[in-house]
Amino acid sequence: xxxxxxxxxxxxxxxxxxxxxxxxxxxxxxxxxxxxxxxxxxxxxxxxxxxxxxxxxxxxxxxxxxxxxxxxxxxxxxxxxxxxxxxxxxxxxxxxxxxxxxxxxxxxxxxxxxxxxxxxxxxxxxxxxxxxxxxxxxxxxxxxxxxxxxxxxxxxxxxxxxxxxxxxxxxxxxxxxxxxxxxxxxxxxxxxxxxxxxxxxxxxxxxxxxxxxxxxxxxxxxxxxxxxxxxxxxxxxxxxxxxxxxxxxxxxxxxxxxxxxxxxxxxxxxxxxxxxxxxxxxxxxxxxxxxxxxxxxxxxxxxxxxxxxxxxxxxxxxxxxxxxxxxxxxxxxxxxxxxxxxxxxxxxxxxxxxxxxxxxxxxxxxxxxxxxxxxxxxxxxxxxxxxxxxxxxxxx
Amino acid sequence: xxxxxxxxxxxxxxxxxxxxxxxxxxxxxxxxxxxxxxxxxxxxxxxxxxxxxxxxxxxxxxxxxxxxxxxxxxxxxxxxxxxxxxxxxxxxxxxxxxxxxxxxxxxxxxxxxxxxxxxxxxxxxxxxxxxxxxxxxxxxxxxxxxxxxxxxxxxxxxxxxxxxxxxxxxxxxxxxxxxxxxxxxxxxxxxxxxxxxxxxxxxxxxxxxxxxxxxxxxxxxxxxxxxxxxxxxxxxxxxxxxxxxxxxxxxxxxxxxxxxxxxxxxxxxxxxxxxxxxxxxxxxxxxxxxxxxx
Numbered sequence: 001x002x003x004x005x006x007x008x009x010x011x012x013x014x015x016x017x018x019x020x021x022x023x024x025x026x027x028x029x030x031x032x033x034x035x036x037x038x039x040x041x042x043x044x045x046x047x048x049x050x051x052x053x054x055x056x057x058x059x060x061x062x063x064x065x066x067x068x069x070x071x072x073x074x075x076x077x078x079x080x081x082x083x084x085x086x087x088x089x090x091x092x093x094x095x096x097x098x099x100x101x102x103x104x105x106x107x108x109x110x111x112x113x114x115x116x117x118x119x120x121x122x123x124x125x126x127x128x129x130x131x132x133x134x135x136x137x138x139x140x141x142x143x144x145x146x147x148x149x150x151x152x153x154x155x156x157x158x159x160x161x162x163x164x165x166x167x168x169x170x171x172x173x174x175x176x177x178x179x180x181x182x183x184x185x186x187x188x189x190x191x192x193x194x195x196x197x198x199x200x201x202x203x204x205x206x207x208x209x210x211x212x213x214x215x216x217x218x219x220x221x222x223x224x225x226x227x228x229x230x231x232x233x234x235x236x237x238x239x240x241x242x243x244x245x246x247x248x249x250x251x252x253x254x255x256x257x258x259x260x261x262x263x264x265x266x267x268x269x270x271x272x273x274x275x276x277x278x279x280x281x282x283x284x285x286x287x288x289x290x291x292x293x294x295x296x297x298x299x300x301x302x303x304x305x306x307x308x309x310x311x312x313x314x315x316x317x318x319x320x321x322x323x324x325x326x327x328x329x330x331x332x333x334x335x336x337x338x339x340x341x342x343x344x345x346x347x348x349x350x351x352x353x354x355x356x357x358x359x360x361x362x363x364x365x366x367x368x369x370x371x372x373x374x375x376x377x378x379x380x381x382x383x384x385x386x387x388x389x390x391x392x393x394x395x396x
Numbered sequence: 397x398x399x400x401x402x403x404x405x406x407x408x409x410x411x412x413x414x415x416x417x418x419x420x421x422x423x424x425x426x427x428x429x430x431x432x433x434x435x436x437x438x439x440x441x442x443x444x445x446x447x448x449x450x451x452x453x454x455x456x457x458x459x460x461x462x463x464x465x466x467x468x469x470x471x472x473x474x475x476x477x478x479x480x481x482x483x484x485x486x487x488x489x490x491x492x493x494x495x496x497x498x499x500x501x502x503x504x505x506x507x508x509x510x511x512x513x514x515x516x517x518x519x520x521x522x523x524x525x526x527x528x529x530x531x532x533x534x535x536x537x538x539x540x541x542x543x544x545x546x547x548x549x550x551x552x553x554x555x556x557x558x559x560x561x562x563x564x565x566x567x568x569x570x571x572x573x574x575x576x577x578x579x580x581x582x583x584x585x586x587x588x589x590x591x592x593x594x595x596x597x598x599x600x601x602x603x604x605x606x607x608x609x610x611x612x613x614x615x616x617x618x619x620x621x622x623x624x625x626x627x628x629x630x631x632x633x634x635x636x637x638x639x640x641x642x643x644x645x646x647x648x649x650x651x652x653x654x655x656x657x658x659x660x661x662x663x664x665x666x667x668x669x670x671x672x673x674x675x676x677x678x679x680x681x682x683x684x685x686x687x688x689x690x
Binding site for chain 1: 618
């Protein structure tokens, strides 16, 4: 039997992956009737040979054992689909943020970003032998991604500083564009679909609908089974975060940490806005500045229907959330506004034309030397701006 | 006409005053059947508070008592308000409840129209200080025990001056001093004893749902001290207190080590004779008593 097309939902972390997986599980019967199989990360994590999953370092023998078991799992799912759909399985969805590497977003992220992504995806391809692979990635603006990841660590009971978790926060380490370029280098990967989580993550229905579009099922499924209880990961308020940072070092057991976490979430619940607003304005501006180029390239290459500066400022990013999908005019209308410096501390300045010309259009975004020069220039410019701000404040 | 009298329970703090108040609140009908009336804790905040209202407007309390006893059915009106004598500690004070004597005098004047009795529940000073400190932490305070103790003179924890003021203004036969250690016999017996003191012929046999107010453990205390500076209002402090009492009580983790053994021994030795004279109880080596509804 011809292997089905493979759709890999690779995350990114903190982009409602679990919420989407739960939503798809609720739609599983309908997906099966449309010839679509579904496996999520928990299925893979439950395999006996999971240590051979190349989303983390592993030896070849263990990797082969995992591939065999993975293939068996897929065969079971395909058999289930075949019972529901006369035409058999035409598409298999595998959803797991671990396909980009099994680690939390933290100080170990460096260059290349998610270095195990290609081996993990290649392993899935090797195990299943699909004729075509489509990779689906939802992105989150990097400063907010870091804030969410940090908050999540604190909610697990840790008490380190934000700077300790992200010593690279002022460097464009979380470079989605470069990561996707590496994934595209795999021969079987025919398409990479990228969407900003900010555009679709406000509700489970909206998110699911967007993902179903990637499966060619837009508008074809009844979303009523999603119900109203699917919600993103609950987060602390800023007050809860301050309390947790002082309490967490006193907690010695998982029980204590769980009790405190549940209490703080219950009594001091936060909103998404709480979770992504505790960086100082100046630091956020520096981070956005450092990611300006890579994000612009990301949008221009993979999301041409959206404004290229959608991640340049809070105003531009928030506009994504306020926009209905399928209204490209509505989104693009803000592009002109986003393209210039707003001068509010969260804005970024456009790179100079000469600077851009040095990297645009080159395979892999420039040679190593050019990339190094670019990074060094960026660092020097960032430090100079920070020094000027400090001196100005001192005088004031 | 039946002679009506007033029983005024002045505390002290941390001697299960809340337990008695809640019992009376929840059993008004039973008390009424036994011809006992009571004023609520909430009302007493309006008439007495921490004592200042008693000093400035004692007539308000008098009017309220008059109003309550206007019904001739009631033989006894019971008032329980542990804040009547003011705060128990003050930096530089010579004894417990430094404002007590002044407030006792004013209370005696306010109760002068009726035969009245005063109930004072006491506990050994080391227990009292520790328990009061933990209560302060629950209310949001952030000082460690050592820091808080810096404001207290351990040589000025005598109950005697307060007792002297009570006997002076009410008469020794109308003042009852009770050892809080009675709580070890159980909450129902504690309540029953209180009711028997009000009326020796009472037929009430309390069967009250236990008011569990477990003390927090040493770990719970550290968590409270770390969290308190971030709590902004009473609701948050109460939520934190409830959470810590439920999950970090001394039933699961070690009790807070506040006074050292040496300090406890010293305090007990210093006040043992006075305590025995007041309550008839011989102070044993320090043993913990659960705070019950305090």
